[in-house]
Amino acid sequence: MIPARSSFPPGFLFGAATSAYQIEGAGFGGAGVSHWDSFAATPGNTAGAQDGSRACEHVLRWEEDLDLLAGAGLDAYRFSTSWARVMPDGVTVNPEGLDFYDRLVDGMLSRGLKPFLTFYHWDMPSALAMRGGWQNREIVDHFAGFCRVVHGRIGDRIEAAATLNEPWCISWLSHFLGIHAPGLCDIRATGHAMHHVMLAHGTAVAALRADGMRDNLGLVLNFETAHPADDRPESVAAAARQDAIYNRWFVQAAMGQGYPALAMEGLEPHLPPRWQDDLAMIAQPLDWLGVNYYTRKLHTFDPGPWPQTAEVPGPLPKTQIGWEIRPEGLAEFLLRLKREHTGDLPLYVTENGLALADEAEDQGRIDYLAGHLQAARQAIAEGVDLRGFFYWSLLDNYEWSLGYGPRFGLIHVDYQTMRRMPKASWHALRAALRG
Numbered sequence: 001m002i003p004a005r006s007s008f009p010p011g012f013l014f015g016a017a018t019s020a021y022q023i024e025g026a027g028f029g030g031a032g033v034s035h036w037d038s039f040a041a042t043p044g045n046t047a048g049a050q051d052g053s054r055a056c057e058h059v060l061r062w063e064e065d066l067d068l069l070a071g072a073g074l075d076a077y078r079f080s081t082s083w084a085r086v087m088p089d090g091v092t093v094n095p096e097g098l099d100f101y102d103r104l105v106d107g108m109l110s111r112g113l114k115p116f117l118t119f120y121h122w123d124m125p126s127a128l129a130m131r132g133g134w135q136n137r138e139i140v141d142h143f144a145g146f147c148r149v150v151h152g153r154i155g156d157r158i159e160a161a162a163t164l165n166e167p168w169c170i171s172w173l174s175h176f177l178g179i180h181a182p183g184l185c186d187i188r189a190t191g192h193a194m195h196h197v198m199l200a201h202g203t204a205v206a207a208l209r210a211d212g213m214r215d216n217l218g219l220v221l222n223f224e225t226a227h228p229a230d231d232r233p234e235s236v237a238a239a240a241r242q243d244a245i246y247n248r249w250f251v252q253a254a255m256g257q258g259y260p261a262l263a264m265e266g267l268e269p270h271l272p273p274r275w276q277d278d279l280a281m282i283a284q285p286l287d288w289l290g291v292n293y294y295t296r297k298l299h300t301f302d303p304g305p306w307p308q309t310a311e312v313p314g315p316l317p318k319t320q321i322g323w324e325i326r327p328e329g330l331a332e333f334l335l336r337l338k339r340e341h342t343g344d345l346p347l348y349v350t351e352n353g354l355a356l357a358d359e360a361e362d363q364g365r366i367d368y369l370a371g372h373l374q375a376a377r378q379a380i381a382e383g384v385d386l387r388g389f390f391y392w393s394l395l396d397n398y399e400w401s402l403g404y405g406p407r408f409g410l411i412h413v414d415y416q417t418m419r420r421m422p423k424a425s426w427h428a429l430r431a432a433l434r435g
């Protein structure tokens, strides 16, 4: 059973999350081409070459979507602004794009929903991607400029903002593993992206502070438990390298703890020149940190170039896309963050959820939510200042390179008719929140 609202501290926020490219429909409203459009248009990159041009048509149907959020008894909505919609060429403002987010934020407020903005959830304008995107230091000032434009328009009405969603995905998944746009498999591109993405975060924070954003400014990072596949020392070492790259690099840099040695072993030669000079700018004081947590993976030694790690399938129950379900990992990360990195900084769970095959009676989702909310309660009981929990996702949507097959939503979307239908989990959550 999903724990009742009353079993959380007063003021604890419950919300649901989405991102622009995954739901809006990039083909509407004068959005520019983004690197996700061209990545998806290239054979082999996304399931069925599916893209976000239509997605859930949220740009046309946002009022209904906000009604469904409010109808579930949720308090907050985590959404993102599409850079390519706001600035189709990366620098020139598209008034229609800003108008859309203006209306959306007013729509949240009129329904009593607190807007949690993420400036960037991956839809980089192609004009900037073509200049090297995250590999090119130029992106840092472009990104800060984009954040300032968005903040200038809707900053007076948002509850909280994060600069970036999941720098690990922006850099490693997209430049080393080649799974997300721009689809590179190049360690030097990765080293540059991993540094520039953090410098862009810090530079944007400084710019937003200068523009008057005094509080509720943060960053959203993803964490994934990295366990050794067996107890051989080389597997243990492989898991530790994976942990450094995935779970330590970004949070350490943001918290002023420098880059982790186990990741620097392989990445230092590929960082941009004079990277050390940027560490202070990266480590801007923040008001909160967002934690995205889904799963754990098992790692083993892989002969070959650094980082010499390979994933092996684990034994736990899995979601539609093969991710192991392990709720205790959420409590472990929240406690570890407090202990080792974030201290008393308020935390939010900004994403947690699972994909299930198309079904309206999604008991598996209710169980997943119950397990992870229980883990969140445990972390709170052990002293973590956790302020809220956002389910990923409000709606079934475009799951990046996996296309429209994986369904993460509390609400079913029929991609032919665009009809929305709340699943059993939406009803169960509503019951838990309303008491």
Ligand code: FCB
Residues within 6 Å of the ligand: 019, 022, 165, 166, 169, 222, 292, 351, 392, 399, 400, 408
């Ligand atoms: C996260 C992303 C989100 C979604 C979920 C399943 O890594 O932030 O956009 O794809 O995974």
